[in-house]
Amino acid sequence: MSLKFYNTLGKKKEEFKPVEAGRVSMYVCGITAYDMCHIGHARSAVVFDVICKYLKYKGYNVIYVKNFTDIDDKIIAKANEEDTDIIEISERYIKEHNKDMDEMGVARPSITPKATENIKGMIRHISTLVEKGLAYVVEGNVFFAVDKFKGYGKLSGRNLDDMLAGARIDINEKKKNPLDFILWKSARDGEPWWDSPWGRGRPGWHIECSVMSQRFLGETFDIHGGGMDLIFPHHENEIAQAEGATGKPFANYWIHNGFVRINKEKMSKSLGNIFNLREALGSYHPEVLRLFMLQSHYRSPVDFSDESLAEARTGMERFYETLKKIKDILATGIDFSDILPKNLSGKDKDVFGKITTLPDRFAEAMDDDFNTARAIGYIFDATRLINGYLAGRKFAPTAESLFVLNSARNNVKKVGKVLGLFLEDPDEYFEKDKKREAEKQGLNIQEINALIEERQKARTAKKWKKADEIRNILAKKKVVLKDTADSTTWKIANLVKNQPLVR
RNA sequence: GGCGGCAUAGCCAAGUGGCUAAGGCAGCGGUCUGCAAAACCGUUAUUCACCGGUUCGAGUCCGGUUGCCGCCUCCA
Known part of the structure; x- marks a missing residue:
């Protein structure tokens, strides 16, 4: 049987043919480590976890690279806020990320590179682009010249003219073309910096992924993935940077997962409806979250409620x-x-x-x-x-x-x-479920067990009236009993709307 | 303004030219059970937003209409 999947690059399902038979090289954009993960991060992680596991199940030898962005404006801002450095911030949130993802049952990728560990590679790559005339230097900044790369727009299905006609492009005096994007930012006061041929500065966001993917997977590799929002500009720019430098195809297949919505609304900070993953895991078994996510197709939006x-x-x-x-x-x-x-x-x-x-x-x-x-x-x-x-x-x-x-x-x-x-283990599963639900609904397990024990005595004495009374008491607390010949087990029924998803 | 996606039963959701339109949840009837719960059996879309077209044949392809949504700015 052959594997087919939707390739964003071709806008249709295509049969998968890896560069090297029997091996799959896959790169997925990971998180920027400046805050706790939310359910959207979890969906992306689960989608690519399942893809990776399925490829292995099919017998492929998979190398899966997922990066951590550990240098970025938001990280710097957070570090300044807390009067510390970016390393401490990014390390903290990478740890939290790993903790949550482990609990979600997401296998660790083969390689998890960090941007700051790849600065030299980025500088080399940017230099190549400058030498090839695809990038230019302005006052210690390096920009990618979008109109020098003829494939620009092929992933997102846009062309330069259309985009220029669009209204929402910020005008930067230093750019030759408003769509040009930054490869290297010159350092401002109080910001972390690295030495480069263009002076002290730090890399732009897009360059890290081009460099780290090619470092570990080669100039042309099989699958590049990420959330749908990354198609433009991030992945478009990655292609421009990578193919501009090598002249070879970058990733052959592009996979993008759909977004998460909360009660039919887009999840966003401005709406204040971020469903934090740590909280989600407190309220639901990780497999419940996974089942829910995987019951929809990975490219469709999924609506949590x-x-x-x-x-x-x-x-x-x-x-x-x-x-x-x-x-x-x-x-x-x-x-x-x-x-x-x-x-x-x-x-x-x-x-x-x-x-x-x-x-x-x-x-x-x-x-x-x-x-x-x-x-x-x-x-x-x-x-x-x-x-x-x-x-x-x-x-x-x-x-x-x-x-x-x-x-x-x-x-x-x-x-x-x-x-x-x-x-x-099934018994484990139900034990955990009871504990979690009891806590969510403020029930005391000892009390429940005591009542059940009392009822059991009534049952053996065939005092059905008494037994039913106790059943009713528990039923009011949403405790559902399940009798067997000589014992009783229980569970807690779903109590919807008691617990708002996002507070 | 540009680019793109979606619209299938009460709800969620598969389905990308052709046997009876998956599956889940909820509901109803039944079996089982001291009663329940779970489970099982049966039942719940002659029809896939609407209007045209292509075809022997369309939920599935094409055109149009309506509605919803995403991206174009950091974002998984």
Whole structure:
């Protein structure tokens, strides 16, 4: 099967052909380290995490580079505010970023370069552009001359004339063309600086990505990614810088993820609706957040709300309920090590046959522009199949059925791993969920357990009235009980609108 | 002003020329259960914003209309 995905450069889905067979080189624009991550950073990270994991799942050897921007106006401003230096600021937020992303189940990229570790490379690159006549120096600043690079605009689908006609370009006296962008900024007082052929200064924003990607991946590499907002000007400028210097194609494929909205509004600082990732992780299991994000296509906008996240929690519960049932049945310890697929018959054979197609269906969906939404649909199908098998009157734990359930679980977990889902032990998952929800809704777990214990006594004595009374008390607190023959488990129902997403 | 995207059931959401328009949530009916919960079964879009066109055939392609959104300034 061949992988196709949407290439922003060609504006259509294209078959993926790596530069070097069996290897994929991928660069994604990371964060500017000056503040805590929000849910939008998380979406981008999850999207490219899944893409990277899927490429590996397909057998590619993937080198994934994601940078940290650690020199920038906002970092400098923050450092001044706190009377410290940019290193301390960027190191702090890189640490926080890593902490959050680790919790989100985002695997660390192969290489995470920082801009300040690549200044020499940037200076060399800028020098090349100046030598080639693509850049010019004005009072210690170096600008890229946009009209000297004929491909300018090919990624974002613009042309210079149209852009010049646009009203919102800041006029900088030093620029020959208002669309020219800065490669090297001369240092102002109190700013960090590096020596360069043009005097003391620091790099412009775009140059770092051209230089760091090519340093680790070569002049031409496979995939370059980032958020949709980066298409213009950032990625357009990266192409101009890189191809201008080398004369060779830069990245062959460009992938851009869609944006996050909060209650149907754009998430932005001015609207004050930034959904902080640390807070999100306090309110929702990371896999709930991932499931929600991955149920939409990566290029579509995704709209966070407490309702939509509550729905995702319900969905995640469904998966883990099934995984829990399988776990419990497997715990009976019946030995199924001698069972072969050809020994199966009837329902066992039927379910086994269907469940083993899951990885193929998963790959079919993922090969089509990383269609995680469709892939998740197939996992829901598989879940219903397993639950139906388990709920059937004829179901009994036998060597054959344990063999089938074990295969089912392996298949679900195999594809789940690519999406970063079902990584938790089911009992762990529900324990964590209870704790998190109890805290969110101000409930005391000890109290709940005490009431359940009291009710259990009533139940064994068949005092149903008393048992129902306690059920009702708990129901008012959104505690839902689940009775089995000799015990009771519980969970907390979704309580939407109690907890505003963004305060 | 320029460039681009989206519009599919109550809600979310797949679907990019052709078998019955995935899947989830919510709802309803049933099975199971002391009662519940979960699960399962059944049910919920003759129709894909609207109007034309291309085609044997369109949610899917083309043109237009309406509505929503993003980028063009730092932004994932």
